[in-house]
Amino acid sequence: xxxxxxxxxxxxxxxxxxxxxxxxxxxxxxxxxxxxxxxxxxxxxxxxxxxxxxxxxxxxxxxxxxxx
Numbered sequence: 142x143x144x145x146x147x148x149x150x151x152x153x154x155x156x157x158x159x160x161x162x163x164x165x166x167x168x169x170x171x172x173x174x175x176x177x178x179x180x181x182x183x184x185x186x187x188x189x190x191x192x193x194x195x196x197x198x199x200x201x202x203x204x205x206x207x208x209x
Contacts, residue, residue, distance in 0.1 A: 180198065
Protein backbone atom coordinates (compact mmCIF):
# COMPACT_ATOMS: atom_id res chain seq x y z
CA UNK A 142 0.00 0.00 0.00
CA UNK A 143 1.22 3.49 -0.79
CA UNK A 144 -0.08 6.81 0.57
CA UNK A 145 1.33 9.21 -2.01
CA UNK A 146 0.66 12.53 -0.26
CA UNK A 147 2.28 11.26 2.94
CA UNK A 148 5.04 9.36 1.09
CA UNK A 149 4.20 6.35 3.22
CA UNK A 150 4.69 2.78 2.04
CA UNK A 151 3.06 -0.04 3.99
CA UNK A 152 4.24 -3.58 3.44
CA UNK A 153 2.94 -6.85 4.77
CA UNK A 154 5.61 -9.46 5.31
CA UNK A 155 5.12 -13.18 5.55
CA UNK A 156 7.51 -15.96 6.43
CA UNK A 157 9.25 -15.62 3.04
CA UNK A 158 10.82 -12.40 4.36
CA UNK A 159 12.73 -14.25 7.05
CA UNK A 160 15.30 -15.24 4.46
CA UNK A 161 15.56 -11.89 2.76
CA UNK A 162 16.18 -9.46 5.61
CA UNK A 163 19.24 -7.99 3.92
CA UNK A 164 17.27 -7.30 0.72
CA UNK A 165 14.42 -5.71 2.69
CA UNK A 166 16.86 -3.52 4.63
CA UNK A 167 18.56 -2.30 1.45
CA UNK A 168 15.22 -1.62 -0.20
CA UNK A 169 14.05 0.35 2.83
CA UNK A 170 17.26 2.42 2.84
CA UNK A 171 16.80 3.13 -0.87
CA UNK A 172 13.22 4.30 -0.38
CA UNK A 173 14.00 6.33 2.75
CA UNK A 174 16.84 8.09 0.92
CA UNK A 175 14.18 9.29 -1.52
CA UNK A 176 11.96 10.68 1.22
CA UNK A 177 9.62 7.74 1.75
CA UNK A 178 8.73 6.15 5.04
CA UNK A 179 8.34 2.38 5.05
CA UNK A 180 6.21 0.54 7.58
CA UNK A 181 6.40 -3.23 7.71
CA UNK A 182 3.95 -5.46 9.46
CA UNK A 183 4.03 -9.22 9.74
CA UNK A 184 1.00 -10.94 8.21
CA UNK A 185 0.44 -12.59 11.57
CA UNK A 186 0.11 -9.20 13.29
CA UNK A 187 -2.33 -7.95 10.68
CA UNK A 188 -4.47 -11.05 10.99
CA UNK A 189 -4.38 -11.23 14.79
CA UNK A 190 -4.02 -7.64 15.96
CA UNK A 191 -5.55 -5.47 13.25
CA UNK A 192 -6.53 -2.70 15.67
CA UNK A 193 -2.93 -2.15 16.78
CA UNK A 194 -1.69 -2.15 13.17
CA UNK A 195 -4.33 0.38 12.15
CA UNK A 196 -3.48 2.57 15.15
CA UNK A 197 0.18 2.70 14.12
CA UNK A 198 -0.79 3.63 10.56
CA UNK A 199 -3.31 6.22 11.78
CA UNK A 200 -0.80 7.80 14.15
CA UNK A 201 1.82 8.10 11.43
CA UNK A 202 -0.62 9.53 8.92
CA UNK A 203 -1.68 12.17 11.45
CA UNK A 204 1.71 13.07 12.95
CA UNK A 205 1.63 16.55 11.40
CA UNK A 206 -1.85 17.18 12.80
CA UNK A 207 -0.50 16.98 16.37
CA UNK A 208 2.02 19.75 15.71
CA UNK A 209 -0.65 22.28 14.74
